[in-house]
Amino acid sequence: MKKKILFSLKSPYREQLDVIGYKFGHGHKSIAIVGALRGNEIQQMYVCSRMIQELKKLESEGKILEECEILVIPCVNYYSMNLGKRFWTMDNTDINRMFPGYNLGETTQRIADGLFTKLQGYEYGIQLASFYQPGNFLPHVKIMDTGFTNAEIMKDFGLQFGIIRKPRPYDTTTLNYNWQIWETKAFSVYANATDNIDKKSADESVNAILRFMNNKGVINIKTSPGYITEIINESETQQIQSEAAGIFISLTEVGKIVERGTLIGKIINPFDGEVISEIRSSVSGIIYFEYHSPLINEKTVCFKIIK
Amino acid sequence: MIETIATASLAVNENLNIQKRRIKNGNNKTRLSIVTGTHGDELEGQYLAYMLGKYIDEHIELFDGILDIYPALNPMGIDSITRGIPIFDLDMNRVFPGTKDGTMIEVICSSIIDDLSGSDVCIDIHASNIFLKEIPQIRMSVPTADTLLPYAKMLNVDFVWVHESATVLESTLAHTLNKIGTKTLVVEMGVGMRITKEYCQQLFDGILNLMKSLKMWKGETNSIREPIISIDHEVGFVNSDAAGIFIPFSKFGDIVKKGDHIGDVVDPLTSKIVEKIKAVCDGMIFTLREYPVVYGGSLLARILEPVKGGDTE
Numbered sequence: 335m336k337k338k339i340l341f342s343l344k345s346p347y348r349e350q351l352d353v354i355g356y357k358f359g360h361g362h363k364s365i366a367i368v369g370a371l372r373g374n375e376i377q378q379m380y381v382c383s384r385m386i387q388e389l390k391k392l393e394s395e396g397k398i399l400e401e402c403e404i405l406v407i408p409c410v411n412y413y414s415m416n417l418g419k420r421f422w423t424m425d426n427t428d429i430n431r432m433f434p435g436y437n438l439g440e441t442t443q444r445i446a447d448g449l450f451t452k453l454q455g456y457e458y459g460i461q462l463a464s465f466y467q468p469g470n471f472l473p474h475v476k477i478m479d480t481g482f483t484n485a486e487i488m489k490d491f492g493l494q495f496g497i498i499r500k501p502r503p504y505d506t507t508t509l510n511y512n513w514q515i516w517e518t519k520a521f522s523v524y525a526n527a528t529d530n531i532d533k534k535s536a537d538e539s540v541n542a543i544l545r546f547m548n549n550k551g552v553i554n555i556k557t558s559p560g561y562i563t564e565i566i567n568e569s570e571t572q573q574i575q576s577e578a579a580g581i582f583i584s585l586t587e588v589g590k591i592v593e594r595g596t597l598i599g600k601i602i603n604p605f606d607g608e609v610i611s612e613i614r615s616s617v618s619g620i621i622y623f624e625y626h627s628p629l630i631n632e633k634t635v636c637f638k639i640i641k
Numbered sequence: 642m643i644e645t646i647a648t649a650s651l652a653v654n655e656n657l658n659i660q661k662r663r664i665k666n667g668n669n670k671t672r673l674s675i676v677t678g679t680h681g682d683e684l685e686g687q688y689l690a691y692m693l694g695k696y697i698d699e700h701i702e703l704f705d706g707i708l709d710i711y712p713a714l715n716p717m718g719i720d721s722i723t724r725g726i727p728i729f730d731l732d733m734n735r736v737f738p739g740t741k742d743g744t745m746i747e748v749i750c751s752s753i754i755d756d757l758s759g760s761d762v763c764i765d766i767h768a769s770n771i772f773l774k775e776i777p778q779i780r781m782s783v784p785t786a787d788t789l790l791p792y793a794k795m796l797n798v799d800f801v802w803v804h805e806s807a808t809v810l811e812s813t814l815a816h817t818l819n820k821i822g823t824k825t826l827v828v829e830m831g832v833g834m835r836i837t838k839e840y841c842q843q844l845f846d847g848i849l850n851l852m853k854s855l856k857m858w859k860g861e862t863n864s865i866r867e868p869i870i871s872i873d874h875e876v877g878f879v880n881s882d883a884a885g886i887f888i889p890f891s892k893f894g895d896i897v898k899k900g901d902h903i904g905d906v907v908d909p910l911t912s913k914i915v916e917k918i919k920a921v922c923d924g925m926i927f928t929l930r931e932y933p934v935v936y937g938g939s940l941l942a943r944i945l946e947p948v949k950g951g952d953t954e
Contacts, residue, residue, distance in 0.1 A: 343937055344884040420730055441938035503811035504735045579650035604653045629652035633745040
């Protein structure tokens with residue numbers, strides 16, 4: 335393993351920001367894995383740290399194949415992580431809305447450029463991604479439908495679901511989108527939590543990434559078989575929104591199979607405790623997203639169900 | 642008449658309401674919409690909304706048409722000095738056109754578009770953020786320039802910046818409205834979290850002038866300035882390479898030559914100059930950094946180059 339500083343940025347009042355990469359093996363740029371681009375992506379950093387532990391072991395056992403190089407970047411925006419902020423400390427911009435970056439541009443454009451320069455040329459790219467709303471996900475893998483990556487490759491992760499997302503205009507400046515445009519087959523792995531550590535989902539994500547590496551001939555190990563991945567379009571998933579605002583109480587959890595009409599949550603008046611809305615599943619399927627903040631506004635996605 | 646054009650329940654005993662005020666007089670059906678407060682840290686439009694509504698109220702007999710004023714598209718942002726939508730950390734100007742069956746903010750954005758569509762002209766007023774001060778200017782993308790330039794010239798701004806279109810900007814209010822045929826001009830002026838009264842007055846004069854040309858205003862108007870239009874000019878960007886405190890030597894609106902020493906980035910700990918900032922081209926400084934703390938990459942100034950072979954106007 336080689337630990338290298340990939341990009342540095344001086345700060346007027348803090349120690350220099352050093353984006354650190356951990357390289358394993360050498361030769362063909364096989365896989366790059368990126369963790370926290372945002373300051374609250376603790377789980378994403380944790381999954382990368384676990385990958386580094388696994389890869390160190392595999393390297394010492396000679397199980398990384400010849401001519402395969404793996405790069406893991408656990409955390410880019412630790413400046414914000416140390417302050418408890420999601421976006422860039424000073425101007426609140428999102429590094430994951432600055433790709434491919436610009437080396438003469440604004441600070442986060444320069445960070446994105448410095449990072450992206452080092453991420454180009456890899457055959458596969460994996461980003462540990464998070465969702466902007468507070469909630470729990472069933473671990474799954476997602477691709478942006480740019481036409482450059484074959485969705486079937488998602489099956490090599492052996493996660494229960496592979497989801498295809500049609501990019502919206504604001505997606506065109508994300509790492510995942512730009513990776514694909516620059517000919518890296520890019521995937522986002524959602525490891526349930528964001529600002530807390532969910533060990534079980536982290537285990538599942540680590541196993542899925544190892545399984546993917548094994549299937550792609552980058553490492554040579556025995557992995558658990560995983561799921562036969564079901565590939566679906568994001569537009570086919572059923573979103574269930576709150577019809578009222580108040581205190582949100584979930585009566586289910588991610589991974590549960592529900593029938594149409596099942597009571598899966600309720601919203602109570604925050605002052606007098608009266609139930610003001612019952613949330614029922616509008617379809618039969620499996621819960622793959624569950625909102626988890628105690629307070630909820632009207633028209634907030636509280637569950638997503640794969641039919 | 643004050644109307645709530647979108648509403649949604651918040652978690653604890655409160656509704657999020659987006660309001661507009663309609664001033665209507667006479668028989669002219671021409672409708673001008675003034676919209677502002679999309680970014681909660683931009684307040685220049687707040688004063689302009691106040692002064693425009695007050696002036697029309699006081700001279701209603703000279704007004705013929707429909708004026709809709711939307712002072713706060715993002716009221717929670719303004720309330721909490723937050724640029725985006727506070728709960729979601731989302732930039733509202735990246736959510737348009739929204740959807741009717743989407744999340745709370747998507748539904749609100751969709752209702753805003755429904756309400757604004759059909760305006761004859763819409764003016765979307767932004768200030769800069771807290772970091773930069775901007776000369777009063779209108780920005781538009783190349784594909785909309787033919788339609789919008791004649792209106793931009795009426796608005797008494799100093800500068801019209803016609804820029805290349807970017808996919809990411811397709812989620813803005815202005816792009817969405819222009820795409821459906823509602824002519825929308827984006828004004829940028831001043832600085833975040835502050836009100837610059839002279840800029841508000843300048844744009845106010847421009848809006849009255851526009852209303853006169855739309856036959857909505859029968860009263861007097863002040864003479865207006867001819868804006869510089871960027872099509873014939875280049876814009877030079879001055880970014881810091883060092884981290885420290887930016888001390889400008891040039892002022893906003895100064896005419897500079899390439900290589901002129903326009904400021905320093907200094908280190909308060911070592912008392913050293915860490916970077917001498919030079920003008921990247923000849924021209925007029927139309928953007929200047931207000932917030933002193935800088936990182937590598939922080940934008941310090943924008944300079945409008947003169948027409949090739951000519952002087953800066």
